[in-house]
Amino acid sequence: MAQPLKQRRRKDYPYFLSYRTRWSDNDQYSHINNGIYYLYFDSVVNTYLMEKCGLDPATSPLIGLVVSSFCEFFAPLSFPQVLDLGLRVNKLGTSSVTYEVGVFAQGQGAPAAVGGYTHVFVERAERKSAPIAPETREGLTKLLGPAAKL
Template identity: 60%
Template sequence: IDSVVNSYLITHCGMMPTTSPSIGLMVSSSCTFVSSCAFPAVLELGLRVNKLGTSSVTYEVGIFEEGVEGVKAVGGFTHVFCDSVHRRPMKLLRAYREGLERLLVRTDGEGNGEVEEGEGEGEVVRHRSAKL
């Protein structure tokens, strides 16, 4: 789950892990197991943002087996973005916010908070992993 989030931050938000002025510290995490996968399954991960605050982001990741109906697990975590030197919370960098807003699920009364791949606002980004 951490890898798909960090891959997205690097690819779509301009995060440079060793030189960025902010760092995302994981302050909570969870994972709910639904059903198992076995070698040599290929997994697909769907990423979305459930909450985007001033300095924090809550992600959700669905884990799917390629070609198999239904989710295998749902997990996620919350990052608090902090100054990389002093480790104090700081406002999300503009590039991060812009990239993460693409994945934000709307819960402001418009729609039901559910998204489909490719909708734009609330878009689910799929990441294909290597074989287990």
């Protein structure tokens, strides 16, 4: 049986990005609005793809399109907290990858939220599915979780 997302810990994520929340992230209830979490997911995934996988969103011949997404919330966060965004890969296919992001308050061991999405890589111009480039695959392989599927 898979580990429940709420039981994830920092050790479950091989890559982290520190992220400072903004005033505009808060909603009328003074906590981070649920839609903002998807911006955090994009930030950590695309930072990793650019830094470790050789992708440039503006010029790479392949781009990742989001085909599904999810998020589970466990504890509120709010501005001016600093967050640690943990990233792992749960499934790596021929042309797709499923990411998981743990959102941690800085210094905390348990996530406040866990979510993620699936990218399908496509040719930039034609938008046809294409195999993940070798350099990108190499970088993504470093993020595979213990129960990940290839």
